[in-house]
Amino acid sequence: MKRIVTIQDISCFGKCSLTVALPIISACGVEACPIPTAVLSTHTGGFKGFTIHDLTKEITPITEHWKTLNMNFDGIYTGYLGSPEQLKIVSDFIDTFKKDNTIVFIDPVMGDHGKLYAGFDESFAKKMAVLIKKADIIAPNLTEASYLLGEEYKDNYTDEEIRDMMLRLSALGAETVIITGVRRQDKLGVFAYESKENRFTEYFRERINDTFHGTGDVFASVCSSALVKGFNVKEAIEIATDFVVECILATVPDKENHWYSVKFEECIPSLVKRMF
Secondary structure, eight states: OOEEEEEEEEESSSSOBHHHHHHHHHHTTOEEEEEEEEEESSOSSSOSSOOEEEOHHHHHHHHHHHHHTTOOOSEEEEOOOOSHHHHHHHHHHHHHHOOTTOEEEEOOOOEETTEEOTTOOHHHHHHHHHHGGGOSEEOOBHHHHHHHTTOOOOSOOOHHHHHHHHHHHHTTTOSEEEEEEEEETTEEEEEEEETTTTEEEEEEEEOOSOOOTTHHHHHHHHHHHHHHTTOOHHHHHHHHHHHHHHHHHHHGGGTTTOTTSOOGGGGHHHHHHHHO
8 A cells, every 4th residue: 555644734624734635645545644733723714713733843753753663655745834944844854754766745835816825925935945846746826836936926827828837847856847726718727747758738627616725735635646656647637636626516505504615525435436
């Protein structure tokens, strides 16, 4: 069985980060090993009064213990990292545990819709741009891609501009660049660039005019699992995109009560069929 370590926060309610990653990675038939970077009572999108407990000081002791166990990972998948200190710790973790056959998948979670999330600034984005040098695959959205390149975000990008962004992001170190959230009229999709093959790939589905939290985590969890299991990039982005769309469609009829995330649990049977 393949094994992924995923490093990100855990929101006890709201279905994002680890509470999405763990069940989805497991459903894909991959062993999931979490390193929580913080514990929140809820995610931060739309909830007020949430609590947060930082776990930065716990990451290194976990790592040190794992060293004594000679732990090996087929994949290292990082999501939301809340501070420059965590970026440095994760960088050291990659140095320690990455082997020749380990896929390092970094989702540089920093912002969306042209803005950085609360608590992040351009200085953090520059430090994230250093961390992604150690990735085999990065999966930013267009907002994160623009900040990684130190450029101003635009509301509309041509296909040529997106391909140019991917080339420049790849030049920072990652062999494969996946950019999510690409709008094309009534469609929404994903672009990918594989530097070894000098190959561009794109995949689009219908655009659903509803927004839900956690869909980026759903995509990254499926995509990283598929790649670790041996699916190629084209297959991985198609499986992940299709699953996200299915989860959104399952949630839209009950959006009033389930506004905080998608009902990915109802869609797991179809994901299992695609992954096995």
